[in-house]
Amino acid sequence: MRNSSRSPSSRRGWFAAIGVSCVVALAAAPAMASTAHEPLGDPTPDIRPGPVRVALTTVTTGVFAPVAGITAAGQPTRLYVVDQVGFLWDVPIGDRSQWPVATRKVLDVSDLVVGPSRKGDERGFLGAAFSPGFARDGLLYTYTSEAADGTADYKVPVSTEACAEILPPDHMSVIRRWHVTTTPSGGLTVDRTQAGQGTRVFTFDQPQFNHNGGDLDFGPDGLLYITSGDGGGKDDQDCQTDFDARPMFGHPGGGNGQNLGTPLGKILRIDPAGRTSANGQYAVPSTNPFVGTPGAAPEIYAYGFRNPFRASFDGADLWTGDVGQNDVEEVDHVLAGRNYGWRLREGAFGFDPAGFASKGFQSDAFVFAQPPQAGLVEPVANYDHDDGTAVIGGFVYRGAAMPALTGTYVFGDFTRRLDNRHGRLFGVDVTPASPSTADNVITELRDGPLDGGVIGFGEDSAKELYVLLVNRDGTGGSVERLDQSTP
Structure with a gap:
């Protein structure tokens, strides 16, 4: 498919507080060496409709920017929805005749978070x-962007390029632990007057405001998996001019994705029940692949990611969607200790980061034809920017309402074009799961685009799926249940 408009990776910032839309601006930087690589204008085939279609039913519009839907043990008729503006909502899903339902606020951390504000x-x-x-300990863990205060467990990597100023971090990613109580009606709540700010478990600084990853998932091993982007900006390298007209910093050497000394650009794994870390609030599992590797952050489970936005487990299999830059989006099957390629690869293609010299607000970076590389894991599936702008990771379907999708990884894209916020729903068969077959066929699950941008997914206790949308004008959002329909 032909990509007719190469706009910059800042399009990845789709989220909005109220009425905020995307921005597409990164200015030029000093000239870089020319390359012999030939850019690909049409990396992947068009995504076509598949044999299965899904219908959407609105569950609630009582949310703003819903990014994740989670469940709690003993709460089968509720979906708990993370809202980017700082709320955790209780969404009753047990009685479809009452949809759309009102929501109830379980936790308000809006006073702690920075963003979304622009x-x-x-x-x-x-x-x-x-x-x-949870049924025993009543614990909830949250991932928030907060003001950097100089106390993070991991600081921003030190830039070595002469053009890169040493600036304060934009913010800090914070994992907190909260004690949850049950309301008289059987729902959940966190009483901030008693809980205060919860307990800080794990923190790391972020050089820029984007590429945060942001997902939390407990695996079948009982350990907590954390997705983290490469620190933001462009190309995962220093020197480009950022949104504030100052040179990028915090991406030295070959970038954060390939740097085992930083948690940026990684999927991390910790034991939040342990207390043997330096800060005394978690433990590093002894089975983590880089424990004992000199200079490596022992919390790293896998590396080489740009912005793994939304992750999920299907049994023991961990899946994520990694947001690309100018050309290619990818779906990854995540294995311990493996390298997923960024910034050496984007999708199943080579990535050339060294060309941001002449395009002004656009990056010159591009993908080029390159066979699979030794030591780098190929995506399970990928698609280019004729079909979308930012992959949104979902779930392998294991429910009963859509039998034709059993074993299909259901995921989406924020919007096909940045100027309209019409999201898309996709599926790719991952039965059996294969970590290195980028030619797996992606199919579209709707005949037309959605009336809003896709920014997350949820899975209830019965393994049924929900797509989370932000309105086209950015003034609110909705939670939509997926059901099988007739093409």
Whole structure:
């Protein structure tokens, strides 16, 4: 498919507080060496409709920017929805005759978060997960963007390029632990007058405001998995001019995705029940692949990611959608200790980051034809920017309402074009799961675009799926249940 308009990666900042739309601006930087690579204008085939269609039913519009839907043990008729502006909502889903329903606020952390406050702002309340032992311990973990205070467990990597100023971090990613109580009606709540600010478990600074990742997931091993982007900006390298007209910093050497000394550009794994970390609030599992590797952050589970936005488990299999830059989006099957390629690769293609010299507000970076590389994991599936702008990771379907999709990884894209916020729903068969077959066929699950941008997914206790939308004008959002329909 032909990509007729190459706009910059800042389009990844789709989230909005109220009425905020995307921004597409990164200015030129000093000239870089020319390359012999030939850019690909049409990396992948068009995505076509598949044999299965899904219908959407509105569950609630009582949300603003819903990015994740999670469940808690003992709460089968409720979906708990993370809202980027700082709220965790209780969404009753048990009685379809009452849809659309009102929502109830479980937790308000809007006083702690920075963002979303401007165009393209990806910061805020980004993820949450209830403890596997929630019925016993009542614990909730949250992932928030907060003001950097100089106390992060991991600081921004030090830039070595002469053009890169040493600036304060934009913000800090914070994992917190909260004690949850039950309301008289059987729902959940966090009493901030008693809980205060919860307990800070794990923190790391972010050089720029975007590419935060932001997902939290407990695996079947009882450990907490954390997705983290490469720190933001463009090309995962220093020197480009950022939104504030100052040179980029915090991406030294070959970039954060390939740097084992930083949690940026990684999927991390910790044991939040342990207390042997330097800060005394978590433990590093002894089975983590880089424990004992000199200079490596031991929390790293896998690396080489740009912005793994939304992750989920299907049994023992971990899946994520990694947001691309100018050309290609990808779906990854995540394995311990493996390298997923960024910034050496974008999707199943080579990535040339060294060309931001002449395009003004656009990056010159591009993909080029390159066979699979030793030591780098190929995506399970990928697509180019004729079909979307930012992949939104979903779930492998295991429910009963859409039998034709059993074993299909259901995911989406924020919008096909940045100027309209019409999201898309996709599926790719991952039965059996294959970590290195980028030619897997992606199919579209709707005959037409959605009336809003896709920014997340949820899965209820019965394994049924929900797509989370932000309105086309950015003034609110909705939670939509997926059901199988007739093409």
